[in-house]
Amino acid sequence: MDQREPTVTTHALEVNPSPVPRARPAWLTVLIKHRYRYMLILPGLLYILLFRYGPMYGIVVAFQNYNGFKGITGSEWVGFKWFIQFFEGPDFWRLLRNTLVISLLKIGLGMAPDVVFAILLNEVRGRVFKRVVQTLTYMPHFLSWVIIYGIVLAFLATSNGLINQWIKELGFQPIPFLTSNDWFRWVIVFSDIWKDLGWGAIIYLAALAAIDPQLYEAAVMDGANKWRQIWHITLPGIRNVFILLLTLRLGSVLDSGFTQIFAMYNPLVYDSVDIIDTWVYRAGIVENKVSLATAVGLFKSVVGLILVVSANRVAKKFDSQLW
Known part of the structure; x- marks a missing residue:
């Protein structure tokens, strides 16, 4: 009898390990x-x-x-036709000069009063007096420039303004504050500073409230007077806020305040306060040169973006050397 061992076919079993779950990004x-x-x-x-990026x-x-x-x-x-026309136009340098001068004057003369006022207000111990002063100083921020111009007109009008009435009573000739190129630019700058003084101080007051009171206590124990405390504790404590606001304002250096100037200026002072925005209004709305006005607006936006990025990098690079 033929006894044969049965042939057993062995199939290699492929064991598939359970898939490893993917790590989430x-x-x-x-x-x-x-x-x-x-x-x-x-x-x-x-x-x-x-509403911001869509209209771009x-x-x-x-x-x-x-x-x-x-x-x-x-x-x-037409490509860059309108850009070239604006850059080569007779008004370009005058508009750029007026815009930069007014903006830099507002930044240079306007930021320091906000800081000083916030520090002075922070030192007031009477809560009621402090709140009353703060309310009265930031209230003008909510007034429109038309109302502000009415106030300015009441004080500075050549014929019957209060200031010129005093000047005439002293025996001098009235000063044409609102129609003179020598004076009107300063009216624009200082009216803007006055309007936003209290509002700008609010941000610094918030920064001052975040400073650790123990730092002042330690300074008093070390014999530091109030000026030393302000220089070594208060100002460094609001430094970052100041740099941030300066960076933001540098980004809008070509925005000199269209609403303010448009409400207050007149053809007699075009040489000193006619800025890019007011020129764009006349070109784009009054004269219906839409493409030209859009080209100038795009130019402003690109310059503003470059200034913000540059100022931010410079501030970060030299932050440790500023104080």
Whole structure:
């Protein structure tokens, strides 16, 4: 009898290990962890995307000979024609000079009073007096420039202004504050400083409230007087806020305050206070040169972006050397 051993076929079993779950991307982990916070941010983010970035499509008008009947898609492309026309125009240097001078005067003369006023107000111990002064000083911020101009006119009008009445009573000739190129620029600068003095101090008051009181106590124990405390504790404590506000204001150096100047100026003082924004209004709205006005607005935006980025980098680089 043929006894044969049965042939057993062995199949290699391939064991597939259970798949290792993929690690979540770091950004997705953060998004899930803080999902409720991002949900609160979402409405503001959508607003910015729709009403700030969405309209940026219209900047293509700066490179077109825009025709309102043909629209953006049907208007003729002209490249950098309007930029060249503005840069080579007779008004460019005058507008740029006026814009920069007024903006730098507002920054240079306007930021220090905010700091000084905030420090003085912070030293007041009477709460009622402090609140009354603070309320009275930041109230002008909420007034429109039309109302402010009415106040300025009541004080500085050549014929019947209060200041000129005093000057005439002293035997001098009245000063044309509102029609003289030598004076009107200073009226613009100081009226802006007065209007926003109290409002600007609020931010510094918040920064002063965050300074540790123990630092002042230690300074008193070391024999430091009030001036030393301000120099070595108060000013360094608000330094970062000051740098931040300076950076933001440098970014808008080509925005000299259109609403203020438009409400207060007149053709007699164009040489000293006619800025880029007021010229753009006349070119784009009054004369219907939409493409030219858009090109100038785009130029301003690019310059502002460059200034913000540059100022921010310089501030970070030299932060340790500022004080």
